[in-house]
Amino acid sequence: MIIETSINGVDLQFKTAESLFSPKRIDRGTLAMLSVLDLKEDDKVLDLGCGYGLVGIYVAKVIGAENVVMTDIDRTAVEVARENAVLNGVGNIKVVQGDAYESIDDNDFTVILSNPPYHMDFSVPKKFIEKGFNRLRIGGKMYMVTKRKEWYKNKLISIFGGTRIHTIGDYYVFEAEKRQSSYSKKKKK
Secondary structure, three states: OEEEEEEOOEEEEEEOOOOOOOOOOOOHHHHHHHHHOOOOOOOOEEEEOOOOOHHHHHHHHHHOHHHEEEEEOOHHHHHHHHHHHHHOOOOOOEEEEOOOOOOOOOOOEEEEEEOOOOOOOOHHHHHHHHHHHOOEEEEEEEEEEEOOOHHHHHHHHHHHOOOEEEEEOOEEEEEEEOOOOOHHHHHHO
């Protein structure tokens, strides 16, 4: 199955698989997250839980594939994301398989983007947020989109010291900026 779309004037096409998230159409939450994203030419971006690669490939088309890393725990997602990168002319994106950050050595991202699984327990987004803080440069931002508000708001505030919430339809896009080197320092105050 192939999905064709245009996001902010960038034409894209994606091969999908039934086993992957939102295989028949572009997820509205993902589009909401991308609508508030302010990319800069020198950003270094991590697409965390990349699925078939929509977010990372869109970002690569805007700022360059050499500035993007995509990761997913699912082998099929990684394979399809790699195929989609080639299909969209950004085949040199780094795509790795691993659980959250386990296969990624970088700790100088300026942007981490994620549409985490939020219909289950909070163990995955908890790991994404807590471990992601230390993968960002000072001034770097984590963006997450969910349909749940309170838990994410409280978790991001506890780790980042604050969060901006964009309400778009029935989605919440959280934007949290790293302002200090370790959230444990904040706890000591």
